[in-house]
Amino acid sequence: MKNIKEQFPIFKERKKLIYLDNAATTQKPARVINAILNFYTNSNANINRGMHFLGEEATQLYEQARVTVAKFINSKDIEIIFTRNTTESINLIASSIESIIPQGKTEIVLTEMEHHANLVPWQQLAKRKNLKLIFIKTKEDFSLDYEDAKRKISSNTAIVSVTHKSNVTGIVNEIDKIINLAKKQNALTIIDGAQTIASKKIDVKKLDCDFFAFSGHKIFGPTGIGVLYGKKELLEKMNPYQFGGNMISTASLEKAGWNELPMKFEAGTPNISGSIGLAEAIRWINEFGIENISKNEKELTSYALKKLSELNGIEIYGKNQEGIISFNLKNTHPHDVACLLNDEKICIRAGFHCAMPIAKKLSLNGTCRISFSVYNTKQEIDFLIEQLKKIKGIIK
Structure with missing residues (x-):
């Protein structure tokens, strides 16, 4: 996926942007x-x-x-x-x-x-x-x-x-x-x-x-x-x-x-x-090849799950995910996590994701959701993990 971001104007205009909300909407090629x-x-x-x-x-x-x-x-x-x-x-x-x-x-x-x-x-x-x-x-x-x-x-x-x-x-x-x-x-x-x-x-x-x-x-x-x-x-x-x-x-x-x-x-x-x-x-x-998009999505999901699971005080919901991961930090509201990540130009989704019944069944007050696309990288996931560690240090 090398140089793929160059095809998306928003990343030229917002160079620090880490967009992890692709389940909500994707960015647009030029x-x-x-x-x-x-x-x-x-x-x-x-x-x-x-x-x-x-x-x-x-x-x-x-x-x-x-x-x-x-x-x-x-x-x-x-x-x-x-x-x-x-x-x-x-x-x-x-x-x-x-x-x-x-x-x-x-x-x-x-x-x-x-x-x-x-x-x-x-x-x-x-x-x-x-x-x-x-x-x-x-x-x-x-x-x-x-x-x-x-x-x-x-x-x-x-x-x-x-x-x-x-x-x-x-x-x-x-x-x-x-x-x-x-x-x-x-x-x-x-x-x-x-x-x-x-x-x-x-x-x-x-x-x-x-x-x-x-x-x-x-x-x-x-x-x-x-x-x-x-x-x-x-x-x-x-x-x-x-x-x-x-x-x-x-x-x-x-x-x-x-x-x-x-x-x-x-x-x-x-x-x-x-x-x-x-x-x-x-x-x-x-x-581009939809098979290449699928392969990249699975690789990023696997990498992110591994990195997230290494954090203490985190709960990940589901298994065998593809492209989407929902999680919560212990004793931290998902909206607080999203707001603090936003300060670092990391865009994620927090809340019920327009699917309230499943969240209520599981007694969840919403979740943090990250979702990947072709322009995301492992380096972005690493930066996300760094910021989550900082948030865990701020909110105890």
Whole structure:
């Protein structure tokens, strides 16, 4: 990963920055920023509306971005819906899935480790349709209890929605096992891929999940652009999530007809520049090699776990983590740790990480979370450890 930081402008501007909050969002390569700037400088226009050359050019760039995303996860381009983020993608499904829920099924199965984005939308659907929420347990080591999954996923299960990787512990779930259990019961499957999309090769056809959601900003792309993959035959049966321009085929004062996929789910002017930036980020990843990103992430995680475990008075949550580590210093609030590290230009996350239920189950008042990406180094981890030692000396 030598000289990789040179491709990220923020590290040129902030030379002392140690950014260890990549599970929240990644930094952006110059070429992604330039792709967005180039669109606004040379091609800015609305899409699918004008007959002029700029409108056609913008539309072409937008649809090329869709094709790039589709190839990245091995789907058809019409199965790619652009959204704002993972959260909106899951909300879209939860708001539109009613028409395809298998008849007679009354349960939604989640896990105890879900991000609020993959919890609250299903709570609302359960209230609307009088469905029951069922939760697969986590074990004492924070991993998913697959024996419990076998018990919980039953003939009553309508929907199974799980995270691919915990944003709290960094534990990667064996989603192929969960999907297979769900398929045996004819249940719909949704995967929250926000934390794996940047470091694992995703093949939605091989996974055979019904839906897969992720955010552009987790994958070196801009904020405000997300992706929902859905199987064509399911998306065609689902009702739109939002209504307005672009998503209709015909309209009168009394009624309207819906457009074809994917426009049916993309009401109004979309984030055109965001899609272009996301596509450029994917091209950057393809050139860099996602296997190299994964290898680096695992090496840094292993190194950090070793160094952290050598500290006295530290508790690390989970095992077999990838890219994310949550920990606490004894008798020290995680917010205090984060604030003191911030003084040294070290950026980490502290709190519940938008996953309060798992923290409360474990009687935790939040955790410190570090998360890695391609531009992080072992030297940065060494500096982090030095500062944690100092904090332990300050707060006793």
